[in-house]
Amino acid sequence: MKPTAKGRATRQAFLDAARRVVVRNGYLNARLSDIADEAGKSMASFYNYFDSKEALLAELAKDFDAELQALVAEPFRQGLPAIDALREAIRLFYRHYQRRTPEIVGIVQASMIDENFAKEWRQIRTNGVHTLARFVRNAQRDGWAPGLHPELAASALSSMLEHFCWVWIAHDGDAIEIELSEDVAVDTLWTLMAHAVYWRTDPA
Amino acid sequence: MKPTAKGRATRQAFLDAARRVVVRNGYLNARLSDIADEAGKSMASFYNYFDSKEALLAELAKDFDAELQALVAEPFRQGLPAIDALREAIRLFYRHYQRRTPEIVGIVQASMIDENFAKEWRQIRTNGVHTLARFVRNAQRDGWAPGLHPELAASALSSMLEHFCWVWIAHDGDAIEIELSEDVAVDTLWTLMAHAVYWRTDPA
Amino acid sequence: MKPTAKGRATRQAFLDAARRVVVRNGYLNARLSDIADEAGKSMASFYNYFDSKEALLAELAKDFDAELQALVAEPFRQGLPAIDALREAIRLFYRHYQRRTPEIVGIVQASMIDENFAKEWRQIRTNGVHTLARFVRNAQRDGWAPGLHPELAASALSSMLEHFCWVWIAHDGDAIEIELSEDVAVDTLWTLMAHAVYWRTDPA
Amino acid sequence: MKPTAKGRATRQAFLDAARRVVVRNGYLNARLSDIADEAGKSMASFYNYFDSKEALLAELAKDFDAELQALVAEPFRQGLPAIDALREAIRLFYRHYQRRTPEIVGIVQASMIDENFAKEWRQIRTNGVHTLARFVRNAQRDGWAPGLHPELAASALSSMLEHFCWVWIAHDGDAIEIELSEDVAVDTLWTLMAHAVYWRTDPA
DNA sequence: TATGAATGAGATTTCATTCAT
DNA sequence: GATGAATGAAATCTCATTCAT
Numbered sequence: 001m002k003p004t005a006k007g008r009a010t011r012q013a014f015l016d017a018a019r020r021v022v023v024r025n026g027y028l029n030a031r032l033s034d035i036a037d038e039a040g041k042s043m044a045s046f047y048n049y050f051d052s053k054e055a056l057l058a059e060l061a062k063d064f065d066a067e068l069q070a071l072v073a074e075p076f077r078q079g080l081p082a083i084d085a086l087r088e089a090i091r092l093f094y095r096h097y098q099r100r101t102p103e104i105v106g107i108v109q110a111s112m113i114d115e116n117f118a119k120e121w122r123q124i125r126t127n128g129v130h131t132l133a134r135f136v137r138n139a140q141r142d143g144w145a146p147g148l149h150p151e152l153a154a155s156a157l158s159s160m161l162e163h164f165c166w167v168w169i170a171h172d173g174d175a176i177e178i179e180l181s182e183d184v185a186v187d188t189l190w191t192l193m194a195h196a197v198y199w200r201t202d203p204a
Numbered sequence: 205m206k207p208t209a210k211g212r213a214t215r216q217a218f219l220d221a222a223r224r225v226v227v228r229n230g231y232l233n234a235r236l237s238d239i240a241d242e243a244g245k246s247m248a249s250f251y252n253y254f255d256s257k258e259a260l261l262a263e264l265a266k267d268f269d270a271e272l273q274a275l276v277a278e279p280f281r282q283g284l285p286a287i288d289a290l291r292e293a294i295r296l297f298y299r300h301y302q303r304r305t306p307e308i309v310g311i312v313q314a315s316m317i318d319e320n321f322a323k324e325w326r327q328i329r330t331n332g333v334h335t336l337a338r339f340v341r342n343a344q345r346d347g348w349a350p351g352l353h354p355e356l357a358a359s360a361l362s363s364m365l366e367h368f369c370w371v372w373i374a375h376d377g378d379a380i381e382i383e384l385s386e387d388v389a390v391d392t393l394w395t396l397m398a399h400a401v402y403w404r405t406d407p408a
Numbered sequence: 409m410k411p412t413a414k415g416r417a418t419r420q421a422f423l424d425a426a427r428r429v430v431v432r433n434g435y436l437n438a439r440l441s442d443i444a445d446e447a448g449k450s451m452a453s454f455y456n457y458f459d460s461k462e463a464l465l466a467e468l469a470k471d472f473d474a475e476l477q478a479l480v481a482e483p484f485r486q487g488l489p490a491i492d493a494l495r496e497a498i499r500l501f502y503r504h505y506q507r508r509t510p511e512i513v514g515i516v517q518a519s520m521i522d523e524n525f526a527k528e529w530r531q532i533r534t535n536g537v538h539t540l541a542r543f544v545r546n547a548q549r550d551g552w553a554p555g556l557h558p559e560l561a562a563s564a565l566s567s568m569l570e571h572f573c574w575v576w577i578a579h580d581g582d583a584i585e586i587e588l589s590e591d592v593a594v595d596t597l598w599t600l601m602a603h604a605v606y607w608r609t610d611p612a
Numbered sequence: 613m614k615p616t617a618k619g620r621a622t623r624q625a626f627l628d629a630a631r632r633v634v635v636r637n638g639y640l641n642a643r644l645s646d647i648a649d650e651a652g653k654s655m656a657s658f659y660n661y662f663d664s665k666e667a668l669l670a671e672l673a674k675d676f677d678a679e680l681q682a683l684v685a686e687p688f689r690q691g692l693p694a695i696d697a698l699r700e701a702i703r704l705f706y707r708h709y710q711r712r713t714p715e716i717v718g719i720v721q722a723s724m725i726d727e728n729f730a731k732e733w734r735q736i737r738t739n740g741v742h743t744l745a746r747f748v749r750n751a752q753r754d755g756w757a758p759g760l761h762p763e764l765a766a767s768a769l770s771s772m773l774e775h776f777c778w779v780w781i782a783h784d785g786d787a788i789e790i791e792l793s794e795d796v797a798v799d800t801l802w803t804l805m806a807h808a809v810y811w812r813t814d815p816a
Numbered sequence: 817t818a819t820g821a822a823t824g825a826g827a828t829t830t831c832a833t834t835c836a837t
Numbered sequence: 838g839a840t841g842a843a844t845g846a847a848a849t850c851t852c853a854t855t856c857a858t
Contacts, residue, residue, distance in 0.1 A: 007838070028316075032832060042840045044834080053832075112316045113232060118375060125371075126379040133380075145399075151380035152392050158378075159371060160364035167329075167363060171322070174362075175330045176337070176355035188356050192400040195349075199399045208820060208858095236849065246823050251850070412837095412841060436725060440828065450844050455829070520640075520724045526783075533779075534787045541788075553807075559788035560800050566786075567779060568772035575737075575771060579730065582770075583738040584745070584763035596764050603757075603811045604804040619817070644853060654819040656855080665853070 011049040013039040015063075018056050022106035027057065028113065030106070054110075058120045061107045065124040068096055073131050082138055083198070087190045089131070090161065094186055097165040105170050125162075129154045139197050146200070157193050164189060215253040217243040222260050227306035231261065231313035258318050265311045265321070269328040272300050277335055286342055287402070291394045293335070294365065298390055301369040309374055329366070333358045340401055348402050361397050368393060419457040421447040426464050431510030435465065435517035462522055469515045469525070473532040476504050481539055490546055491606070495598045497539070498569065502594055505573040513578050533570070537562045547605050554608070565601050572597060623661040625651040627675075630668050634718035639669065640725065642718070666722075670732045673719045677736040680708055685743050694750055695810070699802045701743070702773065706798055709777040717782050737774070741766045748809055756810050769805050776801060 017039035021030045032053055036043040050056045075088035097104060111121040132154035139145055145153075167173055168180055178184075207215070221243035225234045236257055240247040254260045279292035301308060315325040336358035343349055349357075371377055372384055382388075411419070425447035429438045440461055444451040458464045483496035505512060519529040540562035547553055553561075575581055576588055586592075629651035633642045644665055648655040662668045687700035709716060723733040744766035751757055757765075779785055780792055790796075 004838080010838080031830085043832080044840050044842095045838075047833075048838065109316050112313055122371070122375065123379060129378050129380065148395060149382065149388065149392055151378070152382060152384070152388065153396060155371065155378045155380065156364055156368045156393055156396055159367035160360055163363035163367035164360045167326075167359065171326065174333050174355075174359045175327060176333065176359065178353065178356055180356070184353065184356070188353055189360055191352060191406075192357060192360055195403045196396040196400040199403070202395075206820080211820065214821075235847085237847095247849085248823050248825095248851080249821075252821070257849080410841080415841065418842075439826085441826095451828085452830080452844050452846095453842075456842070461828080517724055520721050530779075530783065531787065537786050537788065556803060557790065557796065557800055559786070560790055560792070560796065561804060563779065563786045563788065564772055564776045564801055564804055567775035568768055571771035571775035572768045575734070575767065579734065582741045582763070582767045583735060584741065584767065586761065586764060588764070592761065592764065596761055597768055599760060599814075600765060600768055600808040604808040607807045607811070610803075616817080622817080643851090655853080656819050656821095657817075659854075660817070 007049075010039075010041060010045065013041060014046060014049060014056065015059060019060055019103065022057070022060065023102035027106040027109040030057075054114050054117055057107075057110050057114075058117055060103075061110070061117070061121055061124060064100070064103060064107060065127065068093070069127045069131075071096055072128060076131060076135065082135060083194060086135060086193060087186065090189050090193070091182070091186045093161060094165060094169075094182060094189075097169050098182075101170055104166075108166065108170070125158065128162075129158050132157050136197055144200060145197050147202075148197070153197070157196065160192070161189060211253075214243075214245060214249065217245065218250060218253060218260065219263065223264055223307060226261070226264070226310035231310040234310070258314075258321055261310070261314050261318075262321060262324055264307070265314070265325060265328065268304065268307055268311065269331070272297070273331045273335075275300055276332060280335065280339065286339060287398055290339060290397060291390065294393050294397070295386070295390045297332075297365060298369060298373075298386060298393075301373050302386075305374055308370075312370070312374075329362065332366075333362045336361050343401050348404060350404070352401070357401070361400065364396070365393060415457075418447075418449060418453065421449065422454060422457055422464065423467065427468060427511060430465070430468070430514035435514040438514070462518075462525060465514070465518050465522075466525060466528055468511070469518070469529060469532065472508065472511055472515065473535070476501070477535045477539075479504055480536060484539065484543065490543060491602060494543060494602060495594065498597050498601070499590070499594045501536075501569060502573060502577075502590060502597075505577050506590075509578055512574075516574070516578075533566070536570075537566045540565050544605055552608060553605050556605070561605070565604065568600070569597060619661070622651075622653060622657065625653060626658060626661060626668065627671060631672055631715065634669070634672070635714035639718040639721040642669075666726055666729055669719075669722050669726075670729055672715075673722070673729070673733055673736060676712065676715060676719060677739065680705070681739045681743075683708055684740060688743065688747065694747060695806060698747060698806060699798065702801050702805070703794070703798045705740075705773060706777060706781075706794060706801075709781050710794075713782055716778075720778065720782070737770065740774075741770045744769050751809050756812060758812070759814075760809070765809070769808065772804070773801060 014035065017037075018030065018035045021034045021038050025031075025034065030053075032043050032046060035056075036046055046056075071092045072089045075085040075092070076082070078085070080088065107121065111118040129151065133150045136145065136148065136150040136153050140148070140150065164185075168185065173180060218239065222234065222239045225238045225242050229235075229238065234257075236247055236250060239260075240250055243250075254263075275296045276293045279289040279296070280286070282289070284292065311325065315322040333355065337354045340349065340352065340354040340357050344352070344354065368389075372389065377384060422443065426438065426443045429442045429446050433439075433442065438461075440451050440454060443464075444454055447454075458467075479500045480497045483493040483500070484490070486493070488496065515529065519526040537559065541558045544553065544556065544558040544561050548556070548558065572593075576593065581588060626647065630642065630647045633646045633650050637646065642665075644655050644658060647668075648658055658668075662671075683704045684701045687697040687704070688694070690697070692700065719733065723730040741763065745762045748757065748760065748762040748765050752760070752762065776797075780797065785792060
């Protein structure tokens with residue numbers, strides 16, 4: 001069965017509606033009925049296009065990631081000095097997180113709760129890890145961070161970036177005395193990540 | 205009014221049962237009826253001891269945290285060189301996470317779903333941040349990491365630790381080629397954290 | 409969105425079923441499950457048509473009142489001598505009460521329990537008071553009952569009518585020696601009400 | 613088993629507590645646990661003294677009625693002219709209702725909902741009906757209201773009094789334009805009741 | 817006489833999904 | 838391709854009452 005133009009439009013309507021509803025209510029509270037209402041369609045119609053609520057959410061996340069990866073990879077591709085590219089990438093990630101907070105909340109919620117979804121989301125995360133791993137390997141080529149496992153380190157650094165934003169942007173931050181600005185946040189993350197990679201001798 | 209020995213035993217039975225059920229099914233699927241069954245009591249009885257499902261979960265989380273904090277703070281208190289204490293603390297955190305994975309999954313899930321619970325959990329997290337902040341300040345007293353905001357840096361490093369464990373222990377890790385051992389994980393985290401703090405000049 | 413014929417039929421089935429169940433068990437004991445069973449539908453289906461149990465009851469009460477008001481106002485509209493119209497209205501009220509006793513019990517019960525419902529019911533009562541007030545004012549135009557506050561008197565007389573029926577029809581009556589017939593009841597009420605209004609000088 | 617002094621005190625404590633709770637929360641919301649708390653006793657203890665929640669409520673109502681009957685019968689016993697005694701009795705009833713509104717609400721609620729309780733309450737009501745019936749018979753001895761059934765008329769008049777107070781004191785009154793004072797209320801009721809009885813010829 | 821403990825028996829509401837048309 | 842209708846299966850919490858001590 002070839003999808004007709006009408007069919008494709010309906011499918012897209014569900015996707016758009018779902019995005020809006022998840023942004024508004026969070027993943028857990030995104031009822032199918034809300035999504036259908038928002039799309040101006042019936043719930044029954046939904047099942048002509050998606051297998052389940054989760055299937056639809058997974059598509060949303062994929063879209064979201066495509067945008068994020070393009071954004072973050074850009075500075076490294078532009079031939080900036082690596083250290084500056086890193087700072088820029090952190091800043092872009094941070095801003096993306098800020099701009100799309102509600103969507104992220106929905107996605108993260110979903111990944112916490114739904115194991116299928118979690119798998120997809122980890123796959124997506126991998127793109128970012130690869131970008132960072134490339135950064136580490138480049139530094140190692142210049143003699144920095146000898147012996148560090150590039151992918152694993154990238155995974156850890158990516159975790160820092162991701163979870164820091166989760167705590168400070170998606171939530172109220174940790175209970176410490178500070179009024180966080182973008183500059184301070186980006187500087188701190190950048191300083192930590194840079195020094196974590198640009199060293200030549202073991203800490204001991 | 206006054207709880208008897210029997211009452212206290214029942215209360216504890218519910219706590220233990222809840223732990224087992226959450227471990228088995230996750231927080232979202234931890235039905236009160238399951239907990240009651242597991243405890244060998246009636247659901248009605250439950251409400252003699254707890255106000256709600258959430259209240260019980262909060263207690264579980266508090267127990268869990270008490271143990272974790274005691275564990276992690278220990279190495280720093282023992283007068284080890286800071287750099288070694290850090291490695292030891294990371295190792296203990298990692299092991300605790302491994303040993304109690306299912307419980308953590310439950311707690312994190314709960315913090316996604318229940319805003320009250322989330323608040324408590326963030327408060328709990330703060331303890332770890334404070335421990336790390338002390339570590340940073342000590343290093344700064346010796347001239348390291350000048351200008352770094354100790355609490356904020358601690359928050360970021362804590363995020364790395366926590367989220368790395370979440371990804372690699374509670375889940376399948378990132379999609380990279382590696383069979384992670386405790387030693388490699390701890391070493392990598394330790395190396396990153398140590399260098400992130402023990403430096404004297406700006407990265408640029 | 410648009411209800412089909414089948415939908416309308418289902419909705420009506422719930423209304424009818426609810427009426428029967430309330431009649432049988434009283435409002436407090438009218439379980440939704442009973443209503444659904446009686447309607448031959450599932451409880452979940454109920455919520456496609458009504459927001460809550462109370463919403464359904466409110467509809468029942470409104471139907472009930474519409475019928476009652478039409479009935480009672482009729483004799484006054486037909487140009488009978490006021491005094492005869494009064495008697496006729498009393499008789500119709502009395503019969504309506506008899507015919508629909510169980511429904512009234514449900515409604516009154518509901519008005520005890522649910523404050524929203526109570527408000528609606530008091531509003532409904534007002535219609536009857538207005539009809540009686542008109543009766544009093546007409547009498548006053550002919551010189552009767554000088555000085556009597558027409559609405560307040562109507563409120564009192566309406567109370568007599570309503571509560572007398574509640575006591576004698578909906579319940580077993582007062583503990584006095586009498587086997588009440590409709591004629592005696594209507595005569596007594598009519599005699600009392602008529603004399604309460606058709607007088608020219610103060611009682612003292 | 614003779615009740616001990618302590619036992620009697622406990623019993624009374626439950627009665628007092630119940631009164632306060634019903635006044636505060638209404639009958640339907642008077643949970644046994646509240647009553648026990650208020651009494652400073654355990655719920656289990658309650659069952660040493662009463663068969664059920666309803667049994668206790670019935671006692672409350674009886675107390676309440678004893679006071680009311682004494683009050684209302686008084687004017688008739690004092691040898692006032694009947695017509696004046698009537699007015700006085702109405703006034704006392706009205707005031708009693710005002711003073712003890714929350715208690716009445718509880719009792720009436722109970723009588724609407726609980727059939728056993730309703731029976732008791734009707735029995736109680738009978739006292740008032742008898743008082744009024746005596747009044748009617750006295751008037752008839754002087755030639756008034758020939759042919760009127762004294763008990764039944766008394767029942768109707770009693771209904772008027774009771775329900776009028778219910779509507780205007782226990783609730784917001786009917787939706788008519790008036791700011792009701794005690795004097796106006798009593799006057800209106802008295803005028804209606806007096807004329808309803810003091811007449812010599814049929815209304816027709 | 818007193819009470820902590822325990823429970824049976826509900827009751828309402830939610831929502832993803834299926835089906836007939 | 839679209840949708841109104843229908844539902845199964847839960848899930849949480851309440852409360853009067855009983856019982857062992």
